[in-house]
Amino acid sequence: MSMSKSSYSQYNRKNWEDSDFPILCETCLGNNPYMRMMKDKYGRECKICERPFTTFRWQPGKGARYKNTELCQTCAKVKNVCQTCMFDLEYGLPVQVRDHELQIADNIPKQGANRDFFLQNVESGRGREKSSATASRPR
Numbered sequence: 001m002s003m004s005k006s007s008y009s010q011y012n013r014k015n016w017e018d019s020d021f022p023i024l025c026e027t028c029l030g031n032n033p034y035m036r037m038m039k040d041k042y043g044r045e046c047k048i049c050e051r052p053f054t055t056f057r058w059q060p061g062k063g064a065r066y067k068n069t070e071l072c073q074t075c076a077k078v079k080n081v082c083q084t085c086m087f088d089l090e091y092g093l094p095v096q097v098r099d100h101e102l103q104i105a106d107n108i109p110k111q112g113a114n115r116d117f118f119l120q121n122v123e124s125g126r127g128r129e130k131s132s133a134t135a136s137r138p139r
Contacts, residue, residue: 017051017052017053017054017072017073017074018041018042018054019053019054019073021037021056022056022069022073022083022084023073023076023077023082023083023089024082024083024084025082025084025085025087025089025092027085027087027092028060028067028082028084028085029060030058030059030060030061030064031060031061032059032060032061032062035058035059035060036058036059037056037057037058038056038057038058039054039055039056040054040055040056040057041054042054043055044069044070046070046071046072046074046075047070047071048071048072048075048079049072049074049075049115049119051072051074051119053069053071053072053073055068055069056068056069056083067084068084069083069084070083070084070086071083071086074119074122074123075119077122078108078119078122079095081095
């Protein structure tokens with residue numbers, strides 16, 4: 001495990017993410033059908049939620065630099081983005097541009113127990129309906 005003891009001791013291991021394949025856009029995946037993908041269980045903290053997740057590393061084409069995942073799958077699913085380049089999977093735009101043009105409000109809790117509770121509900125399938133309903137409600 002490549003994380004410091006202080007960073008992973010605050011989390012319950014049952015909330016850590018373990019996945020078999022990353023959520024990627026076609027650009028990050030590359031055109032090589034026979035690529036080798038290396039998997040590192042709990043190799044890094046997510047850039048958004050700071051929870052440990054399974055990282056992947058691969059070379060998308062001959063002579064290309066190695067790419068690796070930066071976000072956990074839960075955050076990538078909630079925001080509908082690629083785990084590597086953080087571009088939208090549907091439109092191929094950066095997340096800020098997409099959110100501004102489509103007027104999407106980000107109601108994901110930023111810190112503490114609220115964030116952990118929200119992500120736990122998203123993983124179990126209960127939180128996405130609730131978050132989309134609150135995002136469309138006028139304030």
